[in-house]
Amino acid sequence: MTLMSSIIVLTACGENNEEQGEGKASRDLFEVAVIPSQSIGEMEEGLSRLEDHLSDHLEMPVEVTHYPNYNAVVEAINYSHVDLAYFGPVTYLIAYEQSGAEAVVTQSIDGNPYYYSYIVTQPDAPWETLDELLEDVEEVDFAFGSQSSTSGFTIPGFELMERNVYENEGSYEFSSVRFTGSHDITANVVADGHVDAGAIDSAIFQALINEGAIEEEEYKIIWESQQLYQYPWAVPHDTEDDRKDQIREAFLAIDDEEILSIFGGADEFVEASHDEYDSILEAARTMGLLDPEEDEDE
Known part of the structure; x- marks a missing residue:
């Protein structure tokens, strides 16, 4: 059997709900x-x-x-x-x-059967907590994962919205906000210093470490969500x-x-x-x- 990775055209997109199932x-x-x-x-x-x-x-x-x-x-x-x-x-x-x-x-x-949303930064960053990072929010370049990701956007985005530093993609207090599209890319852009901090799935973060895809010492966790x-x-x-x-x-x-x-x-x-x-x-x-x-x- 062949694993497909190509984009699928979904012919039902945009059709009326009564056509679901056809x-x-x-x-x-x-x-x-x-x-x-x-x-x-x-x-x-x-x-x-x-x-x-x-x-x-x-x-x-x-x-x-x-x-x-x-x-x-x-x-x-x-x-x-x-x-x-x-x-x-x-x-x-x-x-x-x-x-x-x-x-x-x-x-x-x-x-x-639970996991968390993390916000991670570089180990030598001056912040130990999210509160400390937000004291410098206007100087921080921040990364979410996909806009449809629970731990990469929804939960951390909700937290930042509650703290009045993020409203939507076009309105925020950060220096910049980007969406990487996936958790492994978020891990890479944080480690490489392309952003100052990013939101990531805790289980995928640990799995990437276990696989040797990233090095644990290249990150510092400064925020953890409630269990999901x-x-x-x-x-x-x-x-x-x-x-x-x-x-x-x-x-x-x-x-x-x-x-x-x-x-x-x-x-x-x-x-x-x-x-x-x-x-x-x-x-x-x-x-x-x-x-x-x-x-x-x-």
């Missing part, structure tokens, strides 16, 4: 979409092995695609162009509110219960280190449910990331 993924091919939490080179081998593992357990061909952006994954699951999708929590909440996507599994790291429930794997709203059970069983059976390592250095996969993501809703709503009409109904 683009149902092929019954002869189980299609999986994965968000760009890391660059494709960091994930390719593990995703290829995941294809093989799922194919064996589901007894059908499987194609895993590393999508170019978070929104493309939301569109794919909203219109049932894929059978399964790997999201960040906020991206999942968007898909849940737009189409009823359902979380089925997540990963456990060090025996815990790990990234969910979700199915479209019309997925049959038997298929959900098959997917859960397939993931719970994964013990391949090549697969586990690309998902934050996971120990294993565990069952997940929608309720686990309620704590992230406030930040997502405040940041304006959820559909306003849907928000008014809840």
Whole structure:
């Protein structure tokens, strides 16, 4: 099976909601979409092995695609162009509110299905805490990850909004703000000094260290968020219960280190449910990331 990394054109984009489901993924091919939490080179081998593992357990061909952006994954699951999708929590909440996507599994790291958002800087930077950094905010070049990332933007962005130093992409107190698009790139631009500080997923940060992709001594953590429930794997709203059970069983059976390592250095996969993501809703709503009409109904 071939791992695809090319951009997929989603024909359902922009269509009316009543047409959701008309683009149902092929019954002869189980299609999986994965968000760009890391660059494709960091994930390719593990995703290829995941294809093989799922194919064996589901007894059908499987194609895993590393999508170019978070929104493309939301569109794919909203219109049932894929059978399964790997999201960040906020991206999942968007898909849940737009189409009823359902979380089925997540990963456990060090025996815990939680992670954090970090703000990191260089080890010789003059700040030991976020409070200290914000005293010099007008001199600080700051990096978020993707605008659709929970730990790379939503949670740290909400914190900075609460501290009145960030309003939106065009209004902030920093010297500059950039969006890198992925956590590994954020780690690199901080270490290289292209920015003074950046927001990053704690699990991916540790996994990059464990893999030798970055050096721990090149960073200093100056802020840590509350605990966040790990990234969910979700199915479209019309997925049959038997298929959900098959997917859960397939993931719970994964013990391949090549697969586990690309998902934050996971120990294993565990069952997940929608309720686990309620704590992230406030930040997502405040940041304006959820559909306003849907928000008014809840």
